[in-house]
Amino acid sequence: MGMTFAEKVLAKKAGLDKVVPGQLVSIKPDRLLTHDNTAAIIGKIAKELDEYGLYSNEVPAIVIDHVVPATDEKTATNHKKIRAFVKKHDIKHFYDAGEGVCHQVLFEKGLVRPGMVAVGSDSHTCSYGALGAFATGIDRTEAACLMLTGETWFRVPPTIKITLNGKLPENVTAKDLILTIIGDLGADGAGYQAVEFHGDLENLTMDERFTIANMGIEMGAKIAVFPVDKTTEEFMATHKSDIEGEILSPDQFKNELWADEDATYIKEIEYDLSIRIPQVACPHAVDNVKPAKDLSHIEIQQCLVGTCTNGRVSDFEAAAKVLKGKKIDPSVRLLILPASRTVMMEAMAKGYITTLLEAGAMLLPAGCGPCLGAHQGCLAPEEKCISTANRNFKGRMGCKDAEIYLASPETVATSALTGKITDPRNVR
Numbered sequence: 494m495g496m497t498f499a500e501k502v503l504a505k506k507a508g509l510d511k512v513v514p515g516q517l518v519s520i521k522p523d524r525l526l527t528h529d530n531t532a533a534i535i536g537k538i539a540k541e542l543d544e545y546g547l548y549s550n551e552v553p554a555i556v557i558d559h560v561v562p563a564t565d566e567k568t569a570t571n572h573k574k575i576r577a578f579v580k581k582h583d584i585k586h587f588y589d590a591g592e593g594v595c596h597q598v599l600f601e602k603g604l605v606r607p608g609m610v611a612v613g614s615d616s617h618t619c620s621y622g623a624l625g626a627f628a629t630g631i632d633r634t635e636a637a638c639l640m641l642t643g644e645t646w647f648r649v650p651p652t653i654k655i656t657l658n659g660k661l662p663e664n665v666t667a668k669d670l671i672l673t674i675i676g677d678l679g680a681d682g683a684g685y686q687a688v689e690f691h692g693d694l695e696n697l698t699m700d701e702r703f704t705i706a707n708m709g710i711e712m713g714a715k716i717a718v719f720p721v722d723k724t725t726e727e728f729m730a731t732h733k734s735d736i737e738g739e740i741l742s743p744d745q746f747k748n749e750l751w752a753d754e755d756a757t758y759i760k761e762i763e764y765d766l767s768i769r770i771p772q773v774a775c776p777h778a779v780d781n782v783k784p785a786k787d788l789s790h791i792e793i794q795q796c797l798v799g800t801c802t803n804g805r806v807s808d809f810e811a812a813a814k815v816l817k818g819k820k821i822d823p824s825v826r827l828l829i830l831p832a833s834r835t836v837m838m839e840a841m842a843k844g845y846i847t848t849l850l851e852a853g854a855m856l857l858p859a860g861c862g863p864c865l866g867a868h869q870g871c872l873a874p875e876e877k878c879i880s881t882a883n884r885n886f887k888g889r890m891g892c893k894d895a896e897i898y899l900a901s902p903e904t905v906a907t908s909a910l911t912g913k914i915t916d917p918r919n920v921r
Contacts, residue, residue, distance in 0.1 A: 495752070528557065596832075597805070612631045613629075686715060707883060812906035831856075
């Protein structure tokens with residue numbers, strides 16, 4: 494009997510010939526991501542760090558991204574502690590405020606690649622499944638232990654196989670697809686399960702795969718993963734590695750692990766991409782999904798295009814295409830949040846940011862900011878925001894009496910024009 498992707502990776506990392514769902518394995522992850530919460534994490538183990546030191550200065554990657562620039566003295570002090578820790582322990586992969594959202598930064602810098610086990614003290618670490626990595630979130634205590642020991646354990650997850658057939662129609666996106674899947678499975682429908690994507694994947698770009706994998710946790714998945722194919726190989730080869738002395742090439746990734754044809758799955762699902770339509774996740778749950786065309790009566794006051802889910806150049810290109818030569822509704826605020834400095838510069842060079850600013854948008858620093866209500870873009874009571882982010886929980890954007898709707902960049906940009914949630918297929 495064959496093995497799934499998760500089983501193969503965990504068996505390899507544990508030095509075993511085979512593992513089965515439910516089995517406990519001890520492994521050493523290839524990458525540990527932390528962000529602004531690094532200050533709290535190292536605070537848990539300050540005494541042990543002084544006594545034993547850090548397990549490795551190569552495995553951790555630290556990105557200051559959640560509140561940038563600092564909003565108050567407490568935040569600034571935490572940032573200062575992180576910088577001092579990085580300097581003291583000579584952390585090789587550190588990215589200060591302004592570089593971007595942690596998931597996008599590691600994605601760009603070649604610090605996660607096919608076949609790796611990457612863990613992070615952030616639930617959306619599952620994003621790296623787009624690259625064929627076993628990538629998952631962990632809590633702060635586990636991250637602290639990893640800094641000291643370099644080792645952790647997993648329970649081998651069972652796997653759901655999702656086969657994607659065909660191609661998405663115009664103005665229907667990967668965001669609409671993953672919202673559809675989450676709506677079908679439910680917020681815990683893949684609880685502590687791996688999700689593998691199969692089928693006509695050549696029709697999905699790396700940006701689209703990243704959006705899908707990023708939201709795997711919103712259906713409870715331990716990981717959400719794509720196979721290594723030509724798209725993956727080309728992406729890796731065109732991104733410079735931040736590992737000293739390393740040059741990436743497509744040939745490095747051709748034989749990375751993937752599921753056997755006779756692997757056993759807990760569930761198998763198929764989707765016809767050609768019949769998908771624009772979707773919106775309504776308050777206050779990501780699995781509360783409805784067609785955009787059914788929500789045209791809902792007035793909105795704020796729109797957000799960006800975050801680690803949909804803050805890449807292709808997302809701003811899509812929004813700019815909708816808004817070029819037009820003005821947003823005067824009752825609406827449109828926020829633009831690039832996922833990284835690199836994204837911002839490229840989107841500027843291509844004119845997308847200028848187009849959006851001319852339409853009435855506001856440009857924010859590359860970071861997390863309004864996505865979690867930590868900085869900028871806070872909502873007022875009874876206000877409604879339509880966002881390309883990944884969560885719409887009550888209070889997520891800083892106000893428990895506001896409402897958040899999740900949608901694609903096309904839907905968000907179109908809604909900014911009309912002042913109401915609008916199906917992007919209805920506006921030309």
